Every structure is written in C-alpha cells, then in structure tokens.
Amino acid sequence: MGLTHFDEARSRELAVGHLRATWSYLGEDAGSVHVGVRRIRVHDGHWSTPCHEHGQEEETFYVLGGRGLSWQAGEVAEIGAGDCIVYRPRRGAHSLHGLAGLDVLAFGPRLHDESPRFPRLGGSLVGGRFVESLGGAVAGLPIQFVREAELGPPELPEPGPRPENVVNVAAVEGSIVDRPRVSRRRRRLGEAAGAVATGLNHVEVGPGKDGDPLHCHSLEEEIFVVLEGDGVLVLDEEETPVRAGTVVARPAGTGVSHQLRAGDRGLTYLAYGTREPGDVCYYPRSNKLNFRGVGVIGRIEQLDYWDGEE
Numbered sequence: 455m456g457l458t459h460f461d462e463a464r465s466r467e468l469a470v471g472h473l474r475a476t477w478s479y480l481g482e483d484a485g486s487v488h489v490g491v492r493r494i495r496v497h498d499g500h501w502s503t504p505c506h507e508h509g510q511e512e513e514t515f516y517v518l519g520g521r522g523l524s525w526q527a528g529e530v531a532e533i534g535a536g537d538c539i540v541y542r543p544r545r546g547a548h549s550l551h552g553l554a555g556l557d558v559l560a561f562g563p564r565l566h567d568e569s570p571r572f573p574r575l576g577g578s579l580v581g582g583r584f585v586e587s588l589g590g591a592v593a594g595l596p597i598q599f600v601r602e603a604e605l606g607p608p609e610l611p612e613p614g615p616r617p618e619n620v621v622n623v624a625a626v627e628g629s630i631v632d633r634p635r636v637s638r639r640r641r642r643l644g645e646a647a648g649a650v651a652t653g654l655n656h657v658e659v660g661p662g663k664d665g666d667p668l669h670c671h672s673l674e675e676e677i678f679v680v681l682e683g684d685g686v687l688v689l690d691e692e693e694t695p696v697r698a699g700t701v702v703a704r705p706a707g708t709g710v711s712h713q714l715r716a717g718d719r720g721l722t723y724l725a726y727g728t729r730e731p732g733d734v735c736y737y738p739r740s741n742k743l744n745f746r747g748v749g750v751i752g753r754i755e756q757l758d759y760w761d762g763e764e
Contacts, residue, residue, distance in 0.1 A: 638659045670710060688711075
C-alpha cells in the first residue's frame with residue numbers, strides 16, 4: 455500500500471552525551487525506495503545528530519513544532535514551527551539543537567556511496583584514499599554518535615540573522631489553482647530555501663477537491679506527509695482514508711497512478727520528491743504525457759500497453 459502513520463511507524467531514541475532525540479522511521483515503514491523521511495524529536499538542551507556534511511545528499515527539514523537552533527558551519531539561527539531548512543552538500547557541517555519541544559521532519563535522497571570496507575584491515579577506500587573505519591555501532595549506537603559524544607557539544611554562539619537556506623511557510627508566496635476538480639494553493643518551500651536536486655512543497659487543498667490530477671511518474675519518487683485535515687489517497691480506482699500524521703510513499707515506475715483528495719475539512723500536506731530531468735509523468739484521465747525535463751506536454755491519441763510479446 456505504501457502508507458504509514460506517525461503513531462504506527464517504528465521509532466527509537468538515540469541518546470549518548472549531548473546527543474538525544476527520538477527518531478521515527480516514516481519513509482522506510484511507508485515503503486520508500488530512493489528517498490526517505492524521518493521524524494526527529496529533539497530533547498530540550500540536546501542535539502539531533504553529530505555535526506556532519508554530505509558530499510552529495512541534499513537534506514531538507516520541515517519544523518512541525520517547538521523551537522530550536524539550526525547550527526551550520528559554526529553559525530546559529532533560530533527555527534520554529536513552519537520553517538523549512540535546506541542543507542546542500544559541501545556547504546559546511548550542520549546539526550539541530552533543541553530548545554523547547556523541537557519536532558522536525560528530515561527529508562533526503564538515499565545515495566549509497568560506493569566506499570568498500572575491509573573489516574580485517576580496519577579501513578575503507580573512500581575516493582581512492584584508504585582511511586580508518588571502525589565498523590557500524592558501539593553498544594547499539596552508530597559509531598559517529600559515540601565519537602561525537604566523546605568530543606562534547608559544539609559551541610553555541612548567539613543566534614544571528616536567518617540565512618537564505620531557512621524560510622517560513624508564511625513567507626513563501628503560493629501559486630493557486632482553482633478548477634472544477636483540482637483546487638489548491640502550493641508553496642514551493644524547498645526551492646525558496648535553495649534546494650536544487652529535490653523539492654518540498656506545502657499544499658493546501660480545498661474541501662472535497664483534488665490536490666493534483668491522477669498521475670504517475672517514470673523516474674521521480676514522491677513522499678507525502680499529511681499535516682492537517684483529512685481525505686483519501688487514490689491509487690488508480692482504490693481509495694484509502696488519510697488523516698493528519700499519515701505518510702504516503704509513491705516509488706517511481708509502478709504504473710499505478712495516485713492523487714490526494716480532501717475531505718469536508720480540507721487537506722494540508724507536504725509533498726517531497728526528486729527533480730529528475732528524464733522523468734515522464736502520465737495522466738490517465740486525459741491521456742497526457744508531461745516530458746518534464748524539456749517542458750513539453752502531449753496527448754496520446756492511441757494508447758497501447760506492451761505486454762512483453764512482440
């Protein structure tokens with residue numbers, strides 16, 4: 455089905471030294487494949503993760519509630535409910551510090567770096583370099599958490615002005631579509647915060663209306679997180695109820711079309727996905743194809759499905 459809920463997903467507390475947060479594995483439990491989302495509830499006065507910087511992955515955070523600090527390359531900015539933070543690769547190490555009930559969603563692609571490990575030699579090849587590697591965990595905790603705890607917390611200077619990679623949903627102008635079936639306001643949060651390889655949209659759908667036409671993707675994988683209201687997830691002709699806290703994963707290339715439809719109270723959700731220039735999006739009700747990398751939309755006059763036979 456590709457669906458889970460905040461109350462149902464697996465979770466665990468990662469706590470060592472100044473690092474302490476409860477992690478919920480939403481993307482994995484919903485069935486995501488090449489992208490993911492996790493809920494991180496950071497304990498007050500503690501940090502979410504070791505300070506880290508990705509070489510390729512672009513991470514996007516959405517603050518569900520509470521207050522905290524975004525720490526990046528030694529500079530600090532306050533964050534709160536409705537904020538979107540984008541950490542692009544090779545832009546400096548980052549982490550989050552909790553002040554009062556900081557509760558965030560962390561979205562990102564799953565890029566598995568090909569760094570072969572040699573356990574008998576105690577090392578790995580990383581970019582042609584042989585470096586020391588110490589296995590996966592100590593006392594059930596990731597090794598990077600243990601090593602970070604041994605170093606102690608980073609310095610926390612006074613918060614400064616909010617950088618360009620932090621935006622609030624209220625400050626992002628939304629585009630409005632109001633048609634007989636589709637009625638929505640969409641705010642492109644990820645783009646506003648500087649995302650390049652991925653996108654995070656905040657979507658408000660009118661009561662009884664669709665958020666998008668029924669569609670499916672060839673390459674782009676999507677994750678949806680319902681924030682408010684209720685409605686249904688439509689997969690071809692099958693409908694499944696959704697509510698606040700529901701997480702939906704739609705891997706690419708399934709051939710199964712999807713959309714979210716609001717109930718009587720409307721529906722607000724986050725839509726996350728990769729930006730694949732070769733993606734083709736198919737709309738079965740209109741027989742249209744959207745070649746997204748070149749911005750061309752066409753209608754299929756005669757549709758034949760290949761059954762594997764010549």
